[in-house]
Amino acid sequence: MAEKTVTLSFSDGTPDATFPVMESTMGPDVIDIRALYKQTGKFTYDPGFMSTASCSSTITYIDGDKGELLYRGYAIDDLAKNCDFLEVCQLLVYGELPTKEQHKKFSELIIHHTMVHEQMHFFMRGFRRDAHPMAALTGLLGAMSAFYPDSMNIHDPKVRERSAIRLIAKMPTLVAMAYKYSIGEPYIYPDNSLSYAGNVLRMMFATPCEEYKLNPVLERALDRILILHADHEQNASTSTVRLCASSGTNPIAAIAAGVASLWGPAHGGANEACLNMLNEIQEQGGVEKIGEFIEKFKDKNSGIRLMGFGHRVYRNYDPRAKLMRETCHEVLGELGLEKDPLFKLAMTLEKIALEDEYFVSRKLYPNVDFYSGIVQKAMGIPVQLFTAIFALARTVGWIAQLNEMVTDPDYKIGRPRQRFIGSTPRKVKPLSER
Numbered sequence: 001m002a003e004k005t006v007t008l009s010f011s012d013g014t015p016d017a018t019f020p021v022m023e024s025t026m027g028p029d030v031i032d033i034r035a036l037y038k039q040t041g042k043f044t045y046d047p048g049f050m051s052t053a054s055c056s057s058t059i060t061y062i063d064g065d066k067g068e069l070l071y072r073g074y075a076i077d078d079l080a081k082n083c084d085f086l087e088v089c090q091l092l093v094y095g096e097l098p099t100k101e102q103h104k105k106f107s108e109l110i111i112h113h114t115m116v117h118e119q120m121h122f123f124m125r126g127f128r129r130d131a132h133p134m135a136a137l138t139g140l141l142g143a144m145s146a147f148y149p150d151s152m153n154i155h156d157p158k159v160r161e162r163s164a165i166r167l168i169a170k171m172p173t174l175v176a177m178a179y180k181y182s183i184g185e186p187y188i189y190p191d192n193s194l195s196y197a198g199n200v201l202r203m204m205f206a207t208p209c210e211e212y213k214l215n216p217v218l219e220r221a222l223d224r225i226l227i228l229h230a231d232h233e234q235n236a237s238t239s240t241v242r243l244c245a246s247s248g249t250n251p252i253a254a255i256a257a258g259v260a261s262l263w264g265p266a267h268g269g270a271n272e273a274c275l276n277m278l279n280e281i282q283e284q285g286g287v288e289k290i291g292e293f294i295e296k297f298k299d300k301n302s303g304i305r306l307m308g309f310g311h312r313v314y315r316n317y318d319p320r321a322k323l324m325r326e327t328c329h330e331v332l333g334e335l336g337l338e339k340d341p342l343f344k345l346a347m348t349l350e351k352i353a354l355e356d357e358y359f360v361s362r363k364l365y366p367n368v369d370f371y372s373g374i375v376q377k378a379m380g381i382p383v384q385l386f387t388a389i390f391a392l393a394r395t396v397g398w399i400a401q402l403n404e405m406v407t408d409p410d411y412k413i414g415r416p417r418q419r420f421i422g423s424t425p426r427k428v429k430p431l432s433e434r
Ligand code: CMC
Pocket: 232, 235, 265, 266, 267, 268, 270, 297, 298, 304, 305, 306, 307, 308, 309, 310, 311, 312, 313, 362, 364, 367, 368, 369
């Protein structure tokens, strides 16, 4: 079959230029414009990557119009209902769902890497106790990269696998440390007899004074939160990890860069921002005041948006939001919080926004963060820690994407171009003449 191509013609005298069109298995094909500059002396301009694929990937597929999210071809609701988080980790990192034997072996590997070096405690102690957990996590990961200089050879698959295991295993320990430190409680060491999610809950909520009783509904809910947040193709933090790691840096340091990017309220910080928004509406009168708030969300000059609504890619319902809403019901039911005013407020706000012409015409629907904050709050996870839980879940996605990049034959250090609109060359006047 003849190779598909596209020919660009220019109105400024630049000769026509022909480029290959690379086919995708799903979603738009891409025009390979790598030779554009060489052929035409021109760059393309696409801030925010609205029409630019930065890589080829086999990991995650999103159809924003259909509201579809697939990890390695499996629908997110299928995975959330039939797998645990470590199975999903294996799927993302190795490309296939594990057999029973592979799952057992992987779980054991993870369990045996959950402890962090005791010296990490000193780094934690360097933070003010009110430090944001995302600041602590960024710092702790940066520090941890110094403990593993043997991670540097990212071209060795064994080294990459070891880094993957270490990161997936140690992130919960770091997140729990950041939390325990902020409330002045002693760190709780991992317990190898528990599930991954169960261990996270215990390290966060147990104390040395009494036995910790794990609630299986909350354990399952956290596991689902982790699955839903595990990967989301080329979002800001994942692209940050890829760009950072493209220089060949220590992968743990690249994950620290991903955490920093995730922190922002337009990305992972939205769940925290969403709960703060719900609290504010509640404090100012609750359901009665929704109308006034909706007007503010629509007003560009108000400087506020309806947090937990809208998505760059989903122009239909975010499939993760549906699952999170279901989990929200389960958790609140288990804890006897069905009448929780914030949950009621969130459901009313969602209903009103979904009927409002402003949100409908812009295809703004609830995203995963709209309900994940309520679930986490009900579980006793403090608002400030929400984004750190997101980072813990996303770590596996970042690793899978980093590994994929390194093994891609088209892999190059990331180096975007720019359109320069500053001053043309000029001469420096000595200070005495300025
Ligand atoms: N509330 C009010 N208006 C909004 C909102 C919102 N939440 N989101 C978008 N709009 C409006 C925006 O003002 C613009 O209107 P107009 O066309 O009249 O200028 C239009 O909708 C398109 O918005 P945009 O900013 O061009 O869209 P984007 O794709 O660049 O932004 C977004 C996506 C997620 C940053 C944005 O929807 C937003 O700020 N949402 C609230 C924050 C949030 O919930 N973020 C979590 C994203 S999901 C978690 C993750 O995957 O990281």
